Amino acid sequence: MSKTYTTFAEITDEQNKAWEAKYGKSRIVDLEVEVDGQSYNFVLRKPDRAVLEAMGKHAVSKNVQQTNKTLISNCVLGGDMEALDKDGGVYVEVLQNLQKLKTEAKSTIKKR
Template structure:
């Protein structure tokens, strides 16, 4: 699939079922980015898994923020209005922000023994 030219409306129920089977339904989110009253863009994102986080970490160790962001986008944006993501800075930043929030969704509790 060429995500470069894909639109959110091109995502089929079969694609969603495939993603749910591959990544787990609870690891997927639908994101709507509204940049004006008339412009809204939609995406299907997945939570980053350990290999993605490790790849991002390697780029971060080299202080290559652009490569870390590209790795996150390429691996965790499954589909959507890709032209807007590639060309609109507001959309790009909002998608990145939401992906970064997904990395920190887990909650933990420390219990004294």
């Protein structure tokens, strides 16, 4: 039985609005990945605390594959999913960008 994949072009305005309502507009980004002259597009959300905690459970046991799977399954809302599933270059780019989203916060320590 073959797997059915969705594409970025199939994402509707209603889906985008639902994601914005659920996660917050500022927490959602579009990502374009180019591999071998082909462009693939995705809608990503910044990982929240629940996702980070779920990743941490797998990281403790050094299960990198499950850690990455948790990040992707929770934070890639839609896009050219066949490319994500089958193309290693696309997979790595999406993971790297999710890692960047995870560490976007900035902080400053000040003496009192």
